[in-house]
Amino acid sequence: MNQPPRPSVPPLPPLPNNPAGRPASSIRQESMAPETQFMPAPPSIGQPQPQHRPPTPNLPTSPPAPSHANLGRSPGQPSLEELIRSAFDQGFSDVHLGIGEVPRMRDRGEMVPLRYEPTDQQTFMSWLREILTEDEIQRFKRELEFDGAKQYDFARIRINVLESLLGSAMVLRIIPLKILTLEQLRLPDILRTVSDSHKGLILVTGPTGSGKSTTMAAMVDYINKEHAKHIISIEDPIEFVHQSRRSLIRQREVGMHTLEFDNALKASLREDPDIILIGEMRDRSTVNTALKAAQTGHLVMGTLHTNSAIKTLERILTLYTAEEQPAMRTAIAESLVAIVAQGLCRTTDGKRAGFHDILINTETVKDYIRQGKYDEIAELMEDGEYDGMITANQSLFNLYQEGRITEEVALEMAPVRNEMAMRLRGRT
Template sequence: MTDLQRPSTSNPAPRNVPPMPPPMPAPPPPTLSTQRQATQTLDMSNYPGVPAAPPPVAPPPPAATHRPGTPPPMPTVPSPKSTTPTLTLEKLIEEAYEKGFSDIHLGVGECPRFRNRGEIEKTNHPETDKDTFISWMREVLTEAEIQRFEEYLEFDGATQYEFARVRINVFGSLKGYAMVLRLIPLKILTMEQLRLPPIFQEICHAHKGLILVTGPTGSGKSTTMAAMIDYINKEMPKHIITIEDPIEFVHKSQKSLIKQREVGMHTRKFDNALKAALREDPDLILVGEMRDKETVNTALKAAQTGHLVMGTLHTNSAVKTIERILNLYSGEEQDAMRVAISESLVAVIAQGLCRTTDGKRAAFHDILINTEAIKEWIKDGKYDEITELMKQASFDGMITMNQSLYNLYQDGRITEETALEMSPTPNEMAQFLRGRV
């Protein structure tokens, strides 16, 4: 009995023990072979009623797509929005350039608009949402520039494409962010192409003094100044320094040596750059905008110390430009400033743009040349006499806006209505048109 029981006890022991170990080797295979079996066992826990067999492998893909989340859904998310991002800022700028428009107006909650020969036109593009606007900003601004805009809620800058240079202004508004882009042609038009009067070339030959080009925004001041700088660059061996905010027309050194500086990028302030320019051996300094008293002071000082200075102001006539400069100073300072202006001024050119009969635009001017008689009247503050002299001194190259508009009318370039509309004194313009003046 004992001999029979020994084999009987040895046999059942291996039979009862081995059934337990077989499940134990099961876990090692999944970890050693691949991770798929591990993920399948996890997926099976989500589907407890389905055995570990090939059929349940089909359900995991939806679960797997939801876990990684981003990769598969991304194609489906942009699909509804893909209509907006396809309209890039570059495409808008190219469209405006090809149609000859000067400005692009963009804003959140508004459809893009173009300025066509001075008038705003709607486009068929959809309303701009915030995401699209921010994507446009990222096309032309760096992260640092975007941070600067978010901090100050204003930004001025420029960018360049193969076909045009673009001046950028971004600002906040009631509806959200907005942006205005000014298209600046890469090719600088000559004074002949712009049909500027011959006196402009004579002004460019001045060796020292102050030349002011004035007018409202969008009156073509930058284009006129660029043509004058281009003429000097081609004809005279001078050192030209420009201080702009931002740089608009890009010049290449030809007969002259040109250095262009941008406020905010190459210098902090107009006044700082202007003071530094006096130590940089310049012949001509161009100041993009004479915004404050300090800049005007430094410009006058530079003009009085033997440099030629060109600058811009936002005024509507030549005489008002002198008054505008004097108004920056207190009553006690104005007498001294009248003397300083009379001694340093070369010319004041006030400019405007009007629509021509052929659908283009032409410039008309108010030109004041600082002759000996004008000097005396500036010192005495006799501005009415200056205006009257400008009407009679065409031999000195002076002209009033009404005379300039009347010349355009006589040449058939503008209509009578346009001449009256653009005139600073319509009553006098009407007398011109009736032949009474």
Template sequence: MTQASRPPVPPPPKVPRPPAPPKVGRSPGVSAEVATPQAPSQAPRSTEAPQLAQPVASGAAGSRRGPGPTEGHPTLREIVTRANEEGISDLHLGVNEEPRFRKRGDIVSPGYPVTDLNTFMSWLRECMSDDEIGYFQQNLDFDGAFDFGFVRVRISAFDTFRGPSMVLRLIAATILTMEQLNLPEVFKKICHYHKGLMLITGPTGSGKSTTLAAMIDYMNKSFPYHIITIEDPVEFVHESKKALIKHREVGRHTLKFFNALKGALRQDPDMMLVGEIRDKETMQIALKASTTGHLVAGTLHTNSAIKTLTRILDMFSAEEQKSIKVSLSESLVAIIAQLLCKTTDGKRAAFHDILINTDVIKEYIVKDQYEEINQIMLKDTYEGMTTMNKSLYTLYQEGRITEETCLEMSPYPNEMAQMLRGRV
């Protein structure tokens, strides 16, 4: 069927629209940096791929504001409820595709039928406002979050060759403690620093946000701090306890990470959480804040503590790197690089590179002596440092993972094989 002959999607019944709230470059609730609206891409599309449907009637996100899913298809709430009960981390939903779950790191099919456009648009209406759907239709990309009550979801909607799609990351309503996550005792020690920079790193889906939420929760219960979080979007929502916590979402409460972090310095914070340090300017402000008596926590997409150091330096020119090394050596508290592996009990466990910035480490950072840093991480158990191989080997000794998992997940499998044979 050609594009011209495709039957149009029937328009929903019209209802009066409420007055639109004032907007600054973007519709309320869009959780991303403000972008200047542009016309949808004019690139050629396959005649098989359905176009995005037109905006629906007005109403609150999550309510029924138009036709529901096609007969035989579940609602989005039903899918999310099942996924939450089964411990699923991500939902992959798209037109002309079967819905898929990510379970223990693998993509699996839950057995739902292939999604049609009407069903997909009904799902959008369950988790996005009309303004957000309109923004998606205009820009073909959207990032945001929605709260179903029993679970929050982080939304990433995008257009594809086969039609519009979205990925939902499930964020548990209950924040797990460090004890429940079986995190090493050194994590609490890191939380007791009053100033400096601590970085939680790892690829997407490695549990960085869960670990950082557990650390913030520990501080929230323990210290009379003022904590400001700057995220895109807000994921775990903390209720103020001993600490006062204020969440800011990029695109909704501030226009840019840089602006919010710079402004936070004038808002009497004890700690600042930066959802992701993406560029040189944000890193500079984070370093400045950490050297002026504040504790700053942030995330980066790197796979090891050593790679985190080199990634930070690569943000700057060769002329700037010398001063950044000095600044980093003075302000750094710790780098925690995290990955997940499958356990023998059907769950997943985190394993870590943990670098604590001791006096010796400071000297090695300034001198670019990364191999020496790695050797200290291997040997200095007193400070709580470890490497991913040592962390994996500990899980193996506890019977939580198999020898095959050790070798598969190890960043240095030859060294891991020697550890398993008792040679290291």
């Protein structure tokens, strides 16, 4: 479908704190819309400082730019690229923007307000025009929701635009272009062994913002370097971008490279894959197809929003009726390789560390899954260090013993606080 041409925007001159005249980062449109076009974002000119961090000297204020360069922003408001670059440079994970609200960023789990005036309609719309085409903006106005992803030269961003009581808002998740390795993330060694599996189902679970995608990307990157496989991913939207190495990797985004998630997943079985990466195990149909693929000789990797390995099993089974559950328990027992439940906690050096609840599907675990004996599985995890299993409480306690987290953090994040308190008392 033809789209009306955009008015041309004159190029921007270098700003005072950009003597090299770095060109504006180009944004590659990779949203859900099949028809896309792009508009260059203005160059970054600084970083707003979060309030809770130690004060640093203020950056020099640039003179007001011409109105055409501000893209309609109100005076004193930054460009969207400035905000995104600031979040990326300071290690923040998300940017929250909304009409009538002060811009905020998420710093290791906490929301940090920035030193800007509340966002007005004019500024918010200018930010939308930096990253969305006019067609995408109109689609958001019709549907009141928009999901997509864009790429700058320094990071990718996952975009969600929404309507709220105060007006339009958006949340931007910052995704580094560089994929960290299993070693750099200090993930358990068992994940390397799990990634070497030739078939079966691997689930990486955890709440939103727990690093599931980062862990999954590190596992896929390991496979890509070590094994000659064909990997197909189906994501909504694509987050980490992989380049084929020993493996051939094909990444598909729902709405851009396929119209329907379920259709793409079913079609992937006919595309000669060795590994199928599913962005999220979202419903019964997805679980059915994933189990079928795992049972027919493929390795399937997917995510779920659950807090522990045991709750992951229970969550999957709630998708089925009581009459169907015995057959599904058998299917899961035969297909499952591992469940890796993950959380993030603050460390003593001001960063974040992952803690894990890992279930490895040994022969004994298979029997317990078939019988629905989840309490016995939990006991096996407590004593399954030899097989690579660990509970979240054990993982947190290990971080405490290493001096990486405080006693308060260990208690706060522990799924079983009484048991953690007993561990800590035994330690002291």
